[in-house]
Amino acid sequence: MSEPNRGRTPGRLPWFASLPALVIGALFTIGPLAVIVAFSFMTRPAQGGGVVYQFTTDAYRTSLFTKSFNGDLVFNSAYLEVFWRSVVQATISTAICFVLAFPLALWIATRTPRVQNLLVLAVTIPFWTNLLVRTYAWMLVLAKDGVINQASRALGLGEHELLYTDLASQLGLIYTFLPFMVLPLYSSLSGFDFRLAEAGYDLGAHKFTVLRRIILPMARPGIISGSLLVFMPALGSYVQPVLLGGGKVLLIGNLIASQFGDSRNWPFGAALSVIILALLGLCLLGVGLWARRTGTKVSLSL
Amino acid sequence: MPNAPVIGTTRPAEVVARENGLTIGNARKLFATPEGGVVKALDGVSLQIRDGEFFVMLGPSGCGKTTLLRAIAGLEVLDSGEIYLGRDRIDSLPAYARPVNTVFQSYALFPHLTVAQNIAFGLQMERLPKPEIAARVEEMMALVRLDGLGGRLPSQLSGGQQQRVALARALAKRPRVLLLDEPLAALDLKLRRGMQDELRRLQRTTGVTFVFVTHDQEEALSLGDRIAVFSNGVPVQVGTAEEIYEQPVNRFVADFIGESNFLAAEINDDGDFRVADGPWRELSEPVLPAMDGTVTLAVRPERLVVDGTAPELVRGALAEVVYMGTDLRIRVSLADGTSLAIRVSPPFEQLHLTPGAEVVVGAEPSHLHPLAGER
Numbered sequence: 001m002s003e004p005n006r007g008r009t010p011g012r013l014p015w016f017a018s019l020p021a022l023v024i025g026a027l028f029t030i031g032p033l034a035v036i037v038a039f040s041f042m043t044r045p046a047q048g049g050g051v052v053y054q055f056t057t058d059a060y061r062t063s064l065f066t067k068s069f070n071g072d073l074v075f076n077s078a079y080l081e082v083f084w085r086s087v088v089q090a091t092i093s094t095a096i097c098f099v100l101a102f103p104l105a106l107w108i109a110t111r112t113p114r115v116q117n118l119l120v121l122a123v124t125i126p127f128w129t130n131l132l133v134r135t136y137a138w139m140l141v142l143a144k145d146g147v148i149n150q151a152s153r154a155l156g157l158g159e160h161e162l163l164y165t166d167l168a169s170q171l172g173l174i175y176t177f178l179p180f181m182v183l184p185l186y187s188s189l190s191g192f193d194f195r196l197a198e199a200g201y202d203l204g205a206h207k208f209t210v211l212r213r214i215i216l217p218m219a220r221p222g223i224i225s226g227s228l229l230v231f232m233p234a235l236g237s238y239v240q241p242v243l244l245g246g247g248k249v250l251l252i253g254n255l256i257a258s259q260f261g262d263s264r265n266w267p268f269g270a271a272l273s274v275i276i277l278a279l280l281g282l283c284l285l286g287v288g289l290w291a292r293r294t295g296t297k298v299s300l301s302l
Numbered sequence: 303m304p305n306a307p308v309i310g311t312t313r314p315a316e317v318v319a320r321e322n323g324l325t326i327g328n329a330r331k332l333f334a335t336p337e338g339g340v341v342k343a344l345d346g347v348s349l350q351i352r353d354g355e356f357f358v359m360l361g362p363s364g365c366g367k368t369t370l371l372r373a374i375a376g377l378e379v380l381d382s383g384e385i386y387l388g389r390d391r392i393d394s395l396p397a398y399a400r401p402v403n404t405v406f407q408s409y410a411l412f413p414h415l416t417v418a419q420n421i422a423f424g425l426q427m428e429r430l431p432k433p434e435i436a437a438r439v440e441e442m443m444a445l446v447r448l449d450g451l452g453g454r455l456p457s458q459l460s461g462g463q464q465q466r467v468a469l470a471r472a473l474a475k476r477p478r479v480l481l482l483d484e485p486l487a488a489l490d491l492k493l494r495r496g497m498q499d500e501l502r503r504l505q506r507t508t509g510v511t512f513v514f515v516t517h518d519q520e521e522a523l524s525l526g527d528r529i530a531v532f533s534n535g536v537p538v539q540v541g542t543a544e545e546i547y548e549q550p551v552n553r554f555v556a557d558f559i560g561e562s563n564f565l566a567a568e569i570n571d572d573g574d575f576r577v578a579d580g581p582w583r584e585l586s587e588p589v590l591p592a593m594d595g596t597v598t599l600a601v602r603p604e605r606l607v608v609d610g611t612a613p614e615l616v617r618g619a620l621a622e623v624v625y626m627g628t629d630l631r632i633r634v635s636l637a638d639g640t641s642l643a644i645r646v647s648p649p650f651e652q653l654h655l656t657p658g659a660e661v662v663v664g665a666e667p668s669h670l671h672p673l674a675g676e677r
Binding site: 205 | 398406
C-alpha cells in the first residue's frame, strides 16, 4: 500500500489558490463589519466625530434608555418607535412587492423560453442605471411641476402634494425592490411543471384553487427568498426616505446616517447598525429553522 | 364483466353505449406547427366506448390518440364535434366539472403533498366530510396495495409506487371513465408486465370504464377488451385484439400490429391469384384487384410454413436462419427480389434448414388477407 497522496487531487488546485478570494472576502465583507462592531463598543469623544478607544456599552444603552437630569437611566421609546416605523414600512413594501410581482412572475414563467429570457432581461433594466439617478427621476415625476401634477391640473383635478410624503417614500421602496421579488419568484415558478396544474383541474379544482393549493406552495422557496431580499434592504433603506420622503419621518436608515453626520455619535450609529444586523440575523435563523423543519429549500439568490 | 352486454337488454351494443357509455362524434382538432403549418390531430373521430370496458387507443406518436384523451378530460378544446357521457354532452364542461379522471404519463403527483394528501386532493375538491375522505383514502391505498405509505412524499417512492398513487388518486373520485395516458411508458419491462396485470385487476374490480392510450401494440393486445388503432387523426380499425390481429383492415394496421409480410399477388380472369412464380390458387374471399390486376396479401410470419403442411404458395431460397429459442426466424428470398419473414415453431430439429437451399413456402388460404384498396 502506498501512502495516500493527500491534497493532490488531479484537476484541483492546492488550497492556497483560494487565498486571493479569502483575502478579498475578509477585506471587503468581514472587515467593515468588524470595524462597525468594534466602534459600537467604544466611547464617544467629547467633541466632534470619531471614537475614543475605550470599551463601553453606552451606545447600546442609548437605544433604549436616556439619561435624565439627575443622571438616572430612564426608559426612552423614541428609538424603538423608529425601529417599529421602519419595520412597518419594510413589511408594507414586501407585501406590495409580492402582490405586484407574483402575477408578473407567473406570466413571465408561462411564456416561451425565448420570450422568458427577454422579459427577465427587461426586469433587470433598472439595475443598469444608478439608484440615485432613478430616484431623482421619481422626484421629477412626483414634484409640484412634475408629470403627474401637470396631468392632474390639465384634467382639472387640482394639485397634489406627492413629493416629500410617506407615500412617495413607500413608492420609491416598492419601485426599487420590485425586481428583487420578481426574479426569485420567477425562478421558482419557471421550474414549475404546469402539468401539475392540469392534474389539479382534472381532480376537480377551479383555477383559483389550483393557484392556492398547488402553485403557491411550490413557489414557496421563491416567495421566502424574494421576501427576504426585499425586506432586509428596505428595513435599512436611506435614499428613498430621504430623497422622496423628504427625511421628515425618522427611519433607521437616516437615523444611522445622521449619527455619522450631524449628530456625530459614531458609537451609537454603529450600535444601531449592529442591532439591525442582529435582528436580520435572527430573522434568517428563524427562516432557516422553519425551512429545515418543513423540508423547504430556501436560497438567497435572484 | 366488461365485455358482457348490459343485463336485461338484447339491444345492439352501440345503442347501449349511446345511452350509457362514452360517445365521441366527429371530433376535429387542428394544431398549428412552429413551422407555420397545420396538423390535423383529430380528423373527424367518431367512437363509441361501452360502459365498463377496457378500451385501448393505439397508434404511433402524433396519431391523435393523446389529443382525443385530453379532449375527453377537458384539457383540450375540440374545434368541432361532440363528446357524450351517456346522454349528457360533456365537451362544453370545464375539466373540473367532468366525471372523468386522468392518470398522466408523468404521473403529475403533487410533490409537496404526501401520498395520502395526493389521493385526498380530489375528494377535498368535492367537499366531502373529513371522515369519509379518510376512509376513501384508506380504501384506495389498499386497492392499489400501498398500505402504510400514506405519509411518504412522492419523491420517496419508486416509479411503480408513484404509478399506483396516480391510479389511486384518480380512482378515489369514482370517475365514470378513467383516462390513462401511456401510464406505463416510464416503467421498465418487468414492472410494466406487473402493472398490466394490476390494471386489468383494478378495471375488473372497480368496473370503471378505462380508456387507455399507448403506442405499444403488445400492451394494447394484452390489455384491451377492444382496441382502436389510430393513424393520422382517425381510428382506422376498432375491434377486439383478435379481430385486429387476424383481420387487419389495411396495410397500416397489419404492419403496426405485430409483424406482417406483404405479398404482391397477380389475379387472373378466373379470380385466382399467384405470388411471383408460384402456382395459381383460389382466393378465400372475393377481392377487387387494382387497375394493374394485382392485389396485396398480408400474411403473418407464423402463418407461413416451410414443412409442406399447407398448400404451396411460392418457392424461394433460404437466405437466413436465426435461432430465437422459442422459435426460428427464417428469411426466404423470392425470385422477384422480395423477401419473406417466417416464424417456425418447435420442433424444428428435423427441418435441416441450410442457407441457400430451395424451400417451399406454404400457407392456408384463410391466413392470406387481401388488403382493401391497395396493391
